[in-house]
Amino acid sequence: MFPLCFLLAIGAPIPGDSSRGAAVFESQKCIACHSVGGKGARAAPDLGKATGRAFTPALMASLMWNHAPRMWPAMEAAGIAKPELTEQQAADLYAYFYAFRYFEKPGDAGRGRQVFLGKMCGECHSPSGSGAGPEGALPITEWRSISDPIALAGAMWNHAPRMREAFTRRGIKWSELSAQEISDLTVYVKNAPGAKAGEEKFSPAEAETGELLFRVKGCGQCHRGSLDISRRYFGRTPADFAASMWNHSGKMVQLPPELSPAEMRRIVGYLWSTQYFEPFGSPRKGAKVYAAKKCGNCHGDKSWYAPSLVKRSQPLNSISVVTALWRHGPVMQKQMAERKISWPVFKENELSDLIAYVNSLR
Structure with missing residues (x-):
């Protein structure tokens, strides 16, 4: 709820x-x-x-x-x-x-596999096996953050710059993801043989420190006025957030600042609070x-x-x-x-x- x-x-x-x-x-x-x-x-x-x-x-x-x-x-x-x-x-x-995922549409492993293949994820990330693949990409069985939507958003955000470079070298066009595709991909990865996904968890940090970090990381310099995301985020789900972070990182002119897991939780806590306090x-x-x-x-x-x-x-x-x-x-x-x-x-x-x-x- x-x-x-x-x-x-x-x-x-x-x-x-x-x-x-x-x-x-x-x-x-x-x-x-x-x-x-x-x-x-x-x-x-x-x-x-x-x-x-x-x-x-x-x-x-x-x-x-x-x-x-x-x-x-x-x-x-x-x-x-x-x-x-x-x-x-x-x-x-x-x-x-x-x-x-009380607020999410149910994910589907079959659709998730289609997303994995259709978005060219398999070009670098192996759907099975162990060890790094092309461009040093981990196989999906090693995606430990898949059960935590905040950790997943953080991992996607931090890896985006390297993936952009890898896409360019391999001639792969940047693919955007919808929230539903994120949900489907999550179910597919979690059910892969040998997957090491942990227990479902959602625990953002204090909103007050997240608001400060939002400014310190430079997010507030762009996201103000008509680009203010506090109201845009109303009614959104964890998958919405992960998809938005992924899609946004592919459009940024400057490289996005790297965020530690704790920092990502603080920022999510701030963004989440805006839709419930107001x-x-x-x-x-x-x-x-x-x-x-x-x-x-x-x-x-x-x-x-x-x-x-x-x-x-x-x-x-x-x-x-x-x-x-x-x-x-x-x-x-x-x-x-x-x-x-x-x-x-x-x-x-x-x-x-x-x-x-x-x-x-x-």
């Missing part, structure tokens, strides 16, 4: 880590009903299944919100305590679901959602029923919505029932719009 770098209530950036998210998934008993990638119970949907590339964290938060009133009675009947997620735990869960919903539409869902009945400026959504000290985002849902949702549902107010159901982009509206009131 979710973003990988988020803000705590005090506004400091925190990273989501898929390894910690896996532990949260078990410790909070999510695994008692749900599975991820086939691991876990089957009483509720597998949360690791791909759902399409347009699926955003706000939409996932909407699904959790809409489903919660049915989940809580089911958990009570099964004797499972309701989890009270911290924002750190919610961020980690987002990263865990991302590690299973939801791109419509405040105008959000005002209509606020009225239609009767949010102001309890969350109005002078309400004593619930915290005010007007003039919040900190911006609202998908993470804080999920955290509030699990911490206060059952009480909220009870109070709404007493006042004969129906539980609000969010469709399409309504939650994004509502978040944008609430933030516009700060």
Whole structure:
């Protein structure tokens, strides 16, 4: 499901880590009903299944919100305590679901092989065997970064200058890759005989240090104004990022700066945070959602029923919505029932719009 770098209530950036998210998934008993990638119970949907590339964290938060009133009675009947997620735990869960390509279209090994051959990868990279091939290229069985989309993007970025030179020497035209082709190629490589791909992982670093590094590496000198990539990156997936890095490196006039694995994680953390800290919903539409869902009945400026959504000290985002849902949702549902107010159901982009509206009131 979710973003990988988020803000705590005090506004400091925190990273989501898929390894910690896996532990949260078990410790909070999510695994008692749900599975991820086939691991876990089957009483509720597998949360690791791909759902399409347009699926955003706000939409996932909407699904959790809409489903919660049915989940809580089911958990009570099964004797499972309701989890009270911290924002750190919610961020980690987002990263865990991302590690299973929750936001990616499913890759296909057959299509991946066609990409490998069609893009001339096999001219230098052997699909089997060991040892370096032409131009010192490693066989695909040695591509250890293939299970980590950030490491994969970093490896492609750092190797691009050498590959450009090799392409020129061998008369091979630079081939761009789509996000779907990256996903297909990833599945093909991971399933190759003798492949040494590690466990699926997605763990970007702190957004704050990534923003500084983005400037230090010179990225900000070009990527500003109409070329600002913070808004272009909204709703993108790890494969989108890897494909963009690859395609961009082939067009750069100057050689791209080399990035260490830690630096790549910092930059990804920064880019990822921009789409979750600043939801791109419509405040105008959000005002209509606020009225239609009767949010102001309890969350109005002078309400004593619930915290005010007007003039919040900190911006609202998908993470804080999920955290509030699990911490206060059952009480909220009870109070709404007493006042004969129906539980609000969010469709399409309504939650994004509502978040944008609430933030516009700060």
